[in-house]
Amino acid sequence: QLKYLDIIDHELHQLNFRIDQFLHVSKKDHDQIVESFLINDLFKEITEFLYPSIVNSNVILQEGISQRIYIPGFRNELRQVLLNILMNSIDALAENDGQKTIHxxxxxxxxxIEIQIRNNGPKISEESIRTIFEPFVTTKNHGTGIGLFVCKQIIEKHDGNIKCFSNDEWTAFYITLPKEA
Incomplete structure (x- = not known):
């Protein structure tokens, strides 16, 4: 029954991720070290973790990193941001009948450094875009509404910026971070 063990393991990792989000909101100071790391490796790690969800959701994942790019910051926090946005993208694509793509x-x-994550899921309304990074705002039936709020806090802590744009073709998150932390 190894298939079920993989599913249980994946669900436990996702539960741990949600608990980390709640803990991040409650903590302000971290004993972390700013490091410079390859964003390519971070995306590889995240996509390997999300592989079961990607396959089960029949999502096509397109990578657009043509060079080795180092980024300064708190690796685990930036991992949390990218993971949250990719998980939200997979959830949004559940409503698509046709090809499901995340780029x-x-x-x-x-x-x-500019990071762009976009999906061809349903358009997010202008009103929702305006409140998307506020705490406890969610459009999901079982959402907590803290994921994108935490993402914004983390990006701002890194002296960066995060924005969301949505039209009938794509919903995109743009993250800009300074080269030096």
Whole structure:
């Protein structure tokens, strides 16, 4: 029954992720060290973790990182941001009848790093876009409404910015981070 063990393991990891989100909201100081790490490796780690969800949801994942890009920051916190946005993208695509696509790319710009994660799920209304990063705001039946709020806190802690745009074709999250923390 190894199939069921994989499912149980995956669900336990997701539960642990949600608990970490709640703990992050309640804690302000962390004994973490800023490090410079390859964003390519972080995305690889996250997509391997999400592989069962990607396969079960019949999602096509397209990578757009053409070079090795180092990023400074708290690796575990940035992992949490990317993981949350990718998990939300997979959830949003559940409503799609056709091809389900998530595309991510990282660009090394002159003075910053830009991360874009987009999916071809349903359009998010303008009203929802305005409140999407507020605490306890959710459109999911079983959502907590803290995931994107925590993401915004983490990105701002890294002196970055996070925005969401949505139209009939794509919903995209843009994260910009300074090259030096």
């Amino acid at each position: 991510y790319q990282v660009s090394d710009l002159e003075d910053k």
